[in-house]
Amino acid sequence: MTHHPDHEDAVSQARLREVDSPSSPVERFGVDEPLVLDAGRTLAPWQIAYETYGELNADRSNAILVCHALTGDQYAASTHPITGKPGWWSLMVGPGRPVDTDRFFVICANVLGGCAGTTGPASRDPEGGRYGLKLPVVTIADMVRAQAMLIDRLGIDTLFAVVGGSMGGMQVLEWAASYPERVFAAVPIAAGARHSSQNIAFHEVGRQAIMADPNWRGGRYLEEGLIPKKGLSVARMAAHITYVSEEALHSKFGRALQDRDQITFGFDADFQIESYLRHQGSTFVDRFDANSYLYVTRAMDYFDLAIDHRGVLANAFRRSPTRFCVISFTSDWLFPTKESRNVVHALNAAGANVSFVEIETDRGHDSFLLNEPELFRVTRGFLTGAAHVRGIEPPAADPDAE
Amino acid sequence: MTHHPDHEDAVSQARLREVDSPSSPVERFGVDEPLVLDAGRTLAPWQIAYETYGELNADRSNAILVCHALTGDQYAASTHPITGKPGWWSLMVGPGRPVDTDRFFVICANVLGGCAGTTGPASRDPEGGRYGLKLPVVTIADMVRAQAMLIDRLGIDTLFAVVGGSMGGMQVLEWAASYPERVFAAVPIAAGARHSSQNIAFHEVGRQAIMADPNWRGGRYLEEGLIPKKGLSVARMAAHITYVSEEALHSKFGRALQDRDQITFGFDADFQIESYLRHQGSTFVDRFDANSYLYVTRAMDYFDLAIDHRGVLANAFRRSPTRFCVISFTSDWLFPTKESRNVVHALNAAGANVSFVEIETDRGHDSFLLNEPELFRVTRGFLTGAAHVRGIEPPAADPDAE
Numbered sequence: 035m036t037h038h039p040d041h042e043d044a045v046s047q048a049r050l051r052e053v054d055s056p057s058s059p060v061e062r063f064g065v066d067e068p069l070v071l072d073a074g075r076t077l078a079p080w081q082i083a084y085e086t087y088g089e090l091n092a093d094r095s096n097a098i099l100v101c102h103a104l105t106g107d108q109y110a111a112s113t114h115p116i117t118g119k120p121g122w123w124s125l126m127v128g129p130g131r132p133v134d135t136d137r138f139f140v141i142c143a144n145v146l147g148g149c150a151g152t153t154g155p156a157s158r159d160p161e162g163g164r165y166g167l168k169l170p171v172v173t174i175a176d177m178v179r180a181q182a183m184l185i186d187r188l189g190i191d192t193l194f195a196v197v198g199g200s201m202g203g204m205q206v207l208e209w210a211a212s213y214p215e216r217v218f219a220a221v222p223i224a225a226g227a228r229h230s231s232q233n234i235a236f237h238e239v240g241r242q243a244i245m246a247d248p249n250w251r252g253g254r255y256l257e258e259g260l261i262p263k264k265g266l267s268v269a270r271m272a273a274h275i276t277y278v279s280e281e282a283l284h285s286k287f288g289r290a291l292q293d294r295d296q297i298t299f300g301f302d303a304d305f306q307i308e309s310y311l312r313h314q315g316s317t318f319v320d321r322f323d324a325n326s327y328l329y330v331t332r333a334m335d336y337f338d339l340a341i342d343h344r345g346v347l348a349n350a351f352r353r354s355p356t357r358f359c360v361i362s363f364t365s366d367w368l369f370p371t372k373e374s375r376n377v378v379h380a381l382n383a384a385g386a387n388v389s390f391v392e393i394e395t396d397r398g399h400d401s402f403l404l405n406e407p408e409l410f411r412v413t414r415g416f417l418t419g420a421a422h423v424r425g426i427e428p429p430a431a432d433p434d435a436e
Numbered sequence: 437m438t439h440h441p442d443h444e445d446a447v448s449q450a451r452l453r454e455v456d457s458p459s460s461p462v463e464r465f466g467v468d469e470p471l472v473l474d475a476g477r478t479l480a481p482w483q484i485a486y487e488t489y490g491e492l493n494a495d496r497s498n499a500i501l502v503c504h505a506l507t508g509d510q511y512a513a514s515t516h517p518i519t520g521k522p523g524w525w526s527l528m529v530g531p532g533r534p535v536d537t538d539r540f541f542v543i544c545a546n547v548l549g550g551c552a553g554t555t556g557p558a559s560r561d562p563e564g565g566r567y568g569l570k571l572p573v574v575t576i577a578d579m580v581r582a583q584a585m586l587i588d589r590l591g592i593d594t595l596f597a598v599v600g601g602s603m604g605g606m607q608v609l610e611w612a613a614s615y616p617e618r619v620f621a622a623v624p625i626a627a628g629a630r631h632s633s634q635n636i637a638f639h640e641v642g643r644q645a646i647m648a649d650p651n652w653r654g655g656r657y658l659e660e661g662l663i664p665k666k667g668l669s670v671a672r673m674a675a676h677i678t679y680v681s682e683e684a685l686h687s688k689f690g691r692a693l694q695d696r697d698q699i700t701f702g703f704d705a706d707f708q709i710e711s712y713l714r715h716q717g718s719t720f721v722d723r724f725d726a727n728s729y730l731y732v733t734r735a736m737d738y739f740d741l742a743i744d745h746r747g748v749l750a751n752a753f754r755r756s757p758t759r760f761c762v763i764s765f766t767s768d769w770l771f772p773t774k775e776s777r778n779v780v781h782a783l784n785a786a787g788a789n790v791s792f793v794e795i796e797t798d799r800g801h802d803s804f805l806l807n808e809p810e811l812f813r814v815t816r817g818f819l820t821g822a823a824h825v826r827g828i829e830p831p832a833a834d835p836d837a838e
Contacts, residue, residue, distance in 0.1 A: 072701070073701040074701075167703075170701060171701040171702055171703075228691065229691075230682065230685075230686060230691075231682075231685040231686050231688075231689045231690055231691065231707075231709045232677065232682045232685050232686070234691070234707050234709050234710065235673075235677045235685065235709050235710075235713055236677060238673070238705075238707075238709070238710045238713055238714075239670060239673045239674045239677070239713070241703060242666075242669070242670050242673060242714070242717070243645055243648075243670045245703070246645075246648075246649065246666035246667065246669070246670055247648065248650055264644075264648035265648065267644070267648070268641060268644050268645045268648055268670065271637075271640070271641045271644060272641045272674050275634065275637045275638060275641070280632065280633075280634045280769075280772075283632075283633040283634045283637065284632060284633050284634070286633075287633045288633055289630065289631075289632075289633065289636070289740060289743075297738055299474070299475040299476075299572060299573040300573055301569075301573075301643060301647070301730060301734065303640075304737075305633075305636050305640075305737070307633045307636050307637050307640070308636065308637075308640045311637055311640055311641070312640075312644070315644070328703060332703065335706075335707070336699055338691060341691075367682075367769075370682075
């Protein structure tokens with residue numbers, strides 16, 4: 035049965051095509067190659083969708099895995115198949131960019147639980163229909179385990195680097211903790227080793243907004259041809275506030291009015307910030323699945339690397355051969371610098387090789403996605419130095435030029 | 437027509453009784469006593485519900501108006517008629533308390549647009565039914581104008597003091613700006629002279645959550661016997677996060693689990709913070725009206741005292757005879773100290789008599805409602821000193837004892 039207007043139907047169909055058969059490459063794992071989940075269950079068959087940029091060198095030593103954030107996808111440096119927008123990290127990843135695809139082979143995979151081609155709640159359930167809430171809840175470690183199986187399939191033993199911001203940074207830390215011998219260098223950006231109480235609170239607001247939408251139907255909306263648009267939009271609006279700093283909102287919008295000279299004494303979007311937030315909400319629902327939002331926020335909430343290592347974070351990194359570059363932003367209030375500093379202290383306590391940079395910016399958590407020259411300089415410098423140690427050839431035109 | 441279960445009906449009926457005929461005193465203004473609104477319209481008839489504590493002295497000089505915050509009411513120091521809980525400021529207001537009802541005559545009125553007996557969107561529309569969105573949008577200045585008409589009716593010319601936190605503090609500032617000769621002393625706490633972009637953003641999320649609830653019915657839910665419970669609950673959850681500090685959430689909840697030893701790999705409230713937030717949301721809907729939430733948040737968003745005074749905040753306070761005590765809290769991120777400091781700078785520029793105290797606490801914005809000894813000490817000290825200047829007799833038992 036269907037209740038929705040045609041536009042929703044078209045958007046929904048386009049998204050479901052990407053879920054089943056993404057525009058990017060996809061690796062499929064059969065019933066004999068199950069993914070073992072922290073929830074105590076296995077998933078099979080399952081699939082993982084990914085993009086690659088650059089070329090794998092002869093000794094397979096130049097692969098960088100880029101890990102995406104909550105609502106990201108594999109299209110780090112390529113056009114998004116639904117929105118038509120440039121890749122979410124095209125400033126960071128590409129020829130001559132800090133993550134230089136002339137030198138490195140870059141892999142970016144959609145996370146487990148996502149909705150861009152890797153198995154998630156919108157995927158077909160082998161028992162019929164689509165998973166919805168029948169998919170087991172997944173964790174950051176599950177996402178990383180899935181990526182490791184992809185890396186195996188691609189014939190790569192050791193990653194030169196794992197790089198990512200926000201939830202991507204959580205995956206970086208999990209990679210280093212779970213597969214220390216497979217990670218030469220790690221760059222967790224604007225992240226932490228656990229999700230704070232306040233962050234769980236914001237996620238819970240978003241989940242409640244989604245589940246309050248009558249179109250959510252206990253998670254079975256895809257079966258019924260519906261989209262819990264309003265709930266997902268509210269969830270995105272609430273989350274978006276946490277991605278930017280108060281200073282950035284103030285300098286970008288202040289109390290400026292939207293296309294009007296005076297307040298209208300009503301509930302329309304009088305203020306630019308209101309109009310901006312509504313836009314963030316309404317465009318998000320066209321590209322993201324509501325149940326995936328539940329699953330991926332839950333994975334972040336559950337992340338607590340210390341708990342997984344007998345309560346001591348340093349245990350996660352004992353005898354780690356990985357070299358780390360931990361990066362935070364001064365105005366990030368979602369993952370404030372103290373979260374990164376906790377990671378650095380643990381790495382130091384574990385005797386790991388670590389450098390730490392706090393970047394001064396007023397643009398908040400989302401700085402890792404923006405044009406932040408200092409972020410690019412630090413990332414480029416760290417990767418170039420590590421590549422030299424690792425013996426990865428510089429690009430022909432640029433012999434490690436400083 | 438009615439769609440709701442019996443409990444909602446009972447709660448809804450109890451709330452509507454309070455809207456029409458509150459448990460507290462109420463002053464009614466007839467069609468010949470209209471309230472002039474900033475929206476360019478008038479409201480008549482209208483009513484204002486209030487509580488008083490203590491006794492007005494012979495020369496009517498000892499009256500203190502207490503202004504409540506977004507979801508507060510007139511029951512500052514008396515039992516709430518619906519929840520049965522103690523007054524929201526019973527730590528601050530009462531015999532021997534900082535706002536000492538043995539010495540002062542304390543008035544607290546429900547704000548215009550509220551839902552505890554003062555005219556608001558849940559009130560009866562003289563043209564039939566209940567207002568809903570037909571009520572003009574109101575402002576902080578409108579709320580204060582309504583309070584001034586109440587004070588007139590009570591035969592009080594000059595208030596000894598106006599005191600309030602958060603939106604209550606906005607009213608305090610508006611009182612001092614609109615009626616400087618009628619305010620001897622002013623105590624704005626955890627407030628500012630305008631609502632910031634980030635604060636508007638959080639309010640907009642809340643409003644969108646309410647308006648996304650299909651039970652909201654374009655604001656006509658009361659007519660249809662419905663309550664947009666889920667939307668209002670999500671709005672409250674989002675707002676509640678802003679009332680507390682990250683430190684307070686961390687120390688109170690951290691990542692502690694709720695009545696379980698392990699995460700459940702599901703979407704129940706595994707974490708205490710989730711359970712706590714859900715409780716905040718669900719209890720709120722029993723005592724507050726969804727449309728009132730729209731109106732009162734809008735009034736806060738519209739507040740910008742500088743804009744009302746040719747763009748210069750100091751103009752609002754030129755030649756002010758009022759003595760001010762401005763109070764902020766270090767961990768308040770909804771109205772951070774810089775907002776109070778802006779007010780203090782303007783007061784200084786206007787040549788006003790002002791003292792400013794930033795109180796060190798990790799409990800965030802809601803500190804003004806909590807047991808904060810330093811807040812009580814500062815408020816008591818300021819009011820006692822001002823009362824001495826004003827010639828208000830100390831209580832018999834306590835001759836201004838230090």
